[in-house]
Amino acid sequence: MASSPALPFAGGIRRRLDRGVLVLPGLTLLTLGFLMPLALLLPQSVQDPDLGFGAYGRLFGEPVYLHIVLNTARLAVIATICCIAFGYPLALWISRLGPRMRIVALVALVLPFWVSILVRTYSWIVLLGREGVVNTVLMRLGIVDQPLSFLYRELGVMIGTINILAPFFVMPMVAAMSAIDPRLSQAALSLGASRFQAFWRVFFPLTVPALVTGAFLVFIMTFGFYVTPAIIGGGRVKMLATLLDYLINTSSDWSLAAALSFFLLLVTLGVFMLARALAGLARVGRRRSQ
């Protein structure tokens, strides 16, 4: 740190203060619009009507609510597994492309990533309808002889959700895979490993931290996903976020809504910490084995 020669210490302190002040406008906005509302969830969940954990009792005591919590967790696990199966090979392929083609593939990946979720959800309604393209193709190919119904059912919600959230998994995977030195796999091959071994014993372990982080990200996003389940599910697929909508906008059950949101927030934070710990473990394990 270079500071003014005459008063190095005072100058340093003053500069630190000057610069520190710059964080305040942003921090004030963040506090008012983000930190404070989240911090107030807990107190609001334990009052109204009476002080106590009544809302949490209802949330985990009444089968209706517990069922929705478990069902959402189940759908989030399915979506995560599908995103990995769908996205890992795609990321692998993109990361192996030459520089030019990789840019083309990334554009094809980023475009849907940035187009509004509403637009993509709407497209899936059109594609998955009774007379939609998917049913037309399936019937022409003779795979089914009656149009399948996707909309207002879990199947349709899952197709839309996986399709919309997959880029969140694929993008960081591409980044992680591109950062791996290709000479590592080449070294394994030249030392007599088969391609199968070079992939599973050298390349794949290096991608595990990103895989874990991405998988947990998809899990969390599905767990709290609102737009697509609300539209494709049409109120018939019950998930946590649609339940929150009902509690706030229809039944005005504020304490239960606060309790459920707080629970969702805790799950989100918990999953993130778990992901970080697991990704860290994978890295440590790798270093040990080297």
Added chain:
Amino acid sequence: MNWQALSSRLSDAALALWSLFALFLLLAPVLVVVPMSFSASKGLEFPPQGFSLHWYGKLFADPLWIEALRTSLVLAATSSLLALAAGSLAAYALVRNSVVWREAIAASFIGPMVVPPVVLAVAAYLVYARLGLLGTMPGLVLAHTVLSLPFVVMIVSNAVAAFDERIEQAAISLGASRATVLTRVVAPALMPHLLVSWLFAFAVSFDEVVLTFFIAGVHTTIPKKMFITLRNEIDPTVTAVSALLIAVTVLIGVIAVLLLKRRILTVVGAEKT
């Protein structure tokens, strides 16, 4: 050709086929909307029949959609400028390591991107209800600004970290004040990143639906109107809105790429910094 070479060829081909299929599945929903918006038919058909602009005509003749567009633009313009100003200053302060609890503050700036939107929507709803901010523009601007902050802070932090601090020190040793250094040295050098983060902040606000749906009251934005329309019925006017939104997204993307060139890959997370 030996067996091993054959099997590796086959697995490469299978990987390429699967990946092309996956990319097709990602792109198809985006691409299908554009031709459909020019369809001449009364309902939703694919492939579309004939060419007509009547869905666009219907859209622009509807005062409710126009009002929604106006609200969306005002909201996005206000909140993105606020987020740009507050976020880039904060990013600068955080990167130059002069803030107490730097790690914690930096992490909390990313928070709005990580917390599920519906949780934030409920939290904001409950607080706004008590403060009388429900259904007000200031309330909406605050919520949208906070949602855009992570993008600004992330992009600008990367840029500041890559900017040589000695250039700032040189300016100071030549007698420039801190403010002059920021406005005349740092800001011009980081202009492409500032513009891109402003664009992203604008896009985040223009796209936002969950919070807006919960807290906007009588105000209606384009995404909120789309969401409500889609939940209630299938109205092909939405096809025209969708096609326009895709056009705007592509436009923003092209501008961002032109501004940042290859560095855009680190911004969207497809490449490590």
